Amino acid sequence: xxxxxxxxxxxxxxxxxxxxxxxAQRLGEWxxxxxxxxxxxxxxxxxxxxxxxxxxxxxxxxxxxxxxRSEDDYAMQRAERDYLNxxxxxxxxxxxxxxxxxxxxxxxxxxxxxxxxxxxxxETVAGIAARALKEARYHxxxxxxxxxxxxxxxxxxxxxxxxxxxxxxxxxxxxxDGSGQGYRSSWDRxxxxxxxxxxxxxxxxxxQRSGGRRGFHSEHLGPLLAEMQWMQRSYPGLxx
Amino acid sequence: MDATELSGVxxxxxxxxxxxxxxxxxxxxxxxxxxxxxTIADLGILRGVSIEDARxxxxxxxxxxxxxxxxxxxxxxxxxxxxxGFDDVxxxxxxxxxxxSDWITEEGHEKLTRFGIAPPVPSGDVxxxxxxxxxxxxxxxxxxxxxxxxxxCSSCDEPFDYFKVF
Numbered sequence: 518x519x520x521x522x523x524x525x526x527x528x529x530x531x532x533x534x535x536x537x538x539x540x541a542q543r544l545g546e547w548x549x550x551x552x553x554x555x556x557x558x559x560x561x562x563x564x565x566x567x568x569x570x571x572x573x574x575x576x577x578x579x580x581x582x583x584x585x586r587s588e589d590d591y592a593m594q595r596a597e598r599d600y601l602n603x604x605x606x607x608x609x610x611x612x613x614x615x616x617x618x619x620x621x622x623x624x625x626x627x628x629x630x631x632x633x634x635x636x637x638x639x640e641t642v643a644g645i646a647a648r649a650l651k652e653a654r655y656h657x658x659x660x661x662x663x664x665x666x667x668x669x670x671x672x673x674x675x676x677x678x679x680x681x682x683x684x685x686x687x688x689x690x691x692x693x694d695g696s697g698q699g700y701r702s703s704w705d706r707x708x709x710x711x712x713x714x715x716x717x718x719x720x721x722x723x724x725q726r727s728g729g730r731r732g733f734h735s736e737h738l739g740p741l742l743a744e745m746q747w748m749q750r751s752y753p754g755l756x757x
Numbered sequence: 758m759d760a761t762e763l764s765g766v767x768x769x770x771x772x773x774x775x776x777x778x779x780x781x782x783x784x785x786x787x788x789x790x791x792x793x794x795x796t797i798a799d800l801g802i803l804r805g806v807s808i809e810d811a812r813x814x815x816x817x818x819x820x821x822x823x824x825x826x827x828x829x830x831x832x833x834x835x836x837x838x839x840x841x842g843f844d845d846v847x848x849x850x851x852x853x854x855x856x857x858s859d860w861i862t863e864e865g866h867e868k869l870t871r872f873g874i875a876p877p878v879p880s881g882d883v884x885x886x887x888x889x890x891x892x893x894x895x896x897x898x899x900x901x902x903x904x905x906x907x908x909x910c911s912s913c914d915e916p917f918d919y920f921k922v923f
Contacts, residue, residue, distance in 0.1 A: 555897035555907075562899045565823030573822065573852060644853030648822055651923055659898055 527582045528601065529696065530642070531591065532730050533630070534574035535602035538592055539738070540623065541567035542745050543610055552613055559659060563620070566652045573645045593749035597739050603729040605688040607738040611681065614667050614674065618681035620660035625707045626692045627653040629700035661711045668715025675716065682712065683720050690725035775843065780813045781806040783841040790829045791902045794872040797830060801860025804851060812845040813838055818856045820923070821903050858904075858923040874905065875919040885910035886917055893917070 523531060544564035551557035575588035605623055610616045631653055634646035667674040693701040712719060728734070748755060784806050785798040797803040797817065805816040815834050819827050831848045838846045858877040861869075866876040870886045875893075878884075882891035890912030900907035905918040 555899070558897065558899045562823070562903045565825065565903060566821060567823070569819070569822030569824065573819075577852075640853040644851070644855045645822070647855035648819075648852070652822060655898070655921075 523582070527578050530574050530578040530581070532601040534571045534578060534591065535600050536606050537567040537574070538571035539600070539602045539741065540606040541565070541571060542741055543606065546610055547616065563656055566656070570645065570649050577641050577645070589749070593746050597734055597742055598732040600734065600738060600742065601730050601732060603688070603691055604726055604735050605685065605692065607735060607741060608685060608688060609737055611684070612677055614677040615681040615684065617660050617663040617667065618678065618685055620656060621664050621711060622685060622689050622708065624653055624657035624660050625704050626697070626700060628657055629703055630697070633699070664711055665715045668712070668717045678715065679717055682717050686720045687724055687726050691727035691729060694727060694730065775808045775811065775813060777806065777808050779841065780808070780838060780843055783837050784815055784834055787830065787833045787837050790826045790833070792869070792874070794868045795865050799862050799865035799868060801862065802856055812847055813843045814847045814849060816849045816851055818851055820856050823903060858920065869920060873917060875908070875917060877920045877922040879922050883908065883919055885913060885915065887915050888913040893919075
């Protein structure tokens with residue numbers, strides 16, 4: 518299945534689901550490796566929230582598509598070119614500062630997105646979005662607190678935080694391509710305020726990468742999917 | 758021989774009448790696997806019980822998107838109803854309207870407090886479930902489950918879980 522074989526409404530749901538699926542997998546990589554126990558639990562819970570959103574959206578997309586595909590079929594049986602997630606969420610965790618920065622950029626976007634979709638005429642989408650909106654706000658409370666604390670912290674935490682902004686900024690532009698364009702001004706304002714409070718600079722370099730929503734990914738998604746899918750690929754239909 | 762050929766025997770369709778109130782009573786007793794002092798009715802995630810044809814249809818709404826207990830709750834609903842004699846059961850998950858912690862019943866709030874968990878407080882102070890002191894300190898935004906935060910009482914110094922407003 519290529520993205521082009523999906524109807525636009527199904528492709529939109531799959532794109533949002535893939536964002537959450539991929540980020541859940543990334544955050545799960547932190548388990549047992551976070552700076553302290555509380556962060557380990559927090560990151561694990563963020564991952565669970567994203568996974569839950571992905572499952573609900575995949576299931577709903579399958580109902581609309583009407584070809585009998587389940588949440589597992591979408592998650593486990595599609596290749597890299599069929600995944601429609603943004604490049605931002607597939608970027609490696611890096612250090613803790615980078616994970617928090619990626620979270621900040623994505624959480625602010627998701628607060629806008631879910632606020633919008635909670636008004637959807639599709640009741641199921643509206644319900645999923647209304648719940649995810651509260652979760653995204655809570656995630657944002659956490660990531661923005663950390664970005665300020667690290668950016669405005671020691672020389673070392675500041676240096677690493679600025680490095681994270683510089684590394685990830687180029688992946689933020691595509692969040693506002695197409696249907697997301699209306700979220701740009703709020704996102705710029707909120708992210709700008711947090712970075713300002715953290716004493717961090719937005720890069721001058723205007724270079725932006727895009728392509729995630731069309732299935733063109735950075736080199737990082739393939740290995741992530743390989744790790745996530747290998748069991749189902751090796752033993753199709755295997756149950757726990 | 759076909760039964761209808763027997764004299765005095767008409768065509769009989771066996772239509773069991775399922776006892777809706779009994780089904781509802783049993784389903785209402787299913788507890789949350791992570792907070793076993795609360796039933797799914799106390800928690801407000803049980804949205805409806807109905808009989809459709811010869812089947813019991815139970816409608817539930819997830820709390821958090823990632824609540825890992827939903828699968829267990831579905832299994833528990835089935836096994837509870839099976840034990841009460843209801844074999845044909847469908848558990849439907851609905852996402853709309855989204856669950857909110859406002860749906861936890863008053864009785865649910867009391868049960869939480871007795872269990873040592875501070876119930877959600879939409880406005881005003883979170884109170885220590887033990888000594889009722891206000892203004893606790895947040896230790897971690899996530900406690901023993903996704904729906905709770907870990908706090909420490911500023912008066913008696915006891916750590917406790919707080920069921921977050923959601």
